[in-house]
Amino acid sequence: MWVLWYYQQTNQCPPLPKTLRAAVTKMAETDSLARKVLGDEFVEHYTTTRLHELRIWDLAVTDWELKRYMETA
Numbered sequence: 001m002w003v004l005w006y007y008q009q010t011n012q013c014p015p016l017p018k019t020l021r022a023a024v025t026k027m028a029e030t031d032s033l034a035r036k037v038l039g040d041e042f043v044e045h046y047t048t049t050r051l052h053e054l055r056i057w058d059l060a061v062t063d064w065e066l067k068r069y070m071e072t073a
Contacts, residue, residue: 024050 017023
């Protein structure tokens with residue numbers, strides 16, 4: 001398992017993913033710890049729903065973006 005190998009090589013825990021997209025990608029890997037602990041069915045459902053949320057978020061326009069880029073003077 002990658003996490004155990006990393007710890008044995010560095011004596012440190014591997015760094016956590018910095019974004020939801022990176023975390024979901026890591027969790028979805030075929031040899032992920034999540035799959036071993038939670039099972040394939042749960043991981044498939046969870047990662048699929050998170051990726052769907054990310055696609056929706058990518059299409060959204062935030063209030064900040066509206067204020068920043070739609071300024072009229």
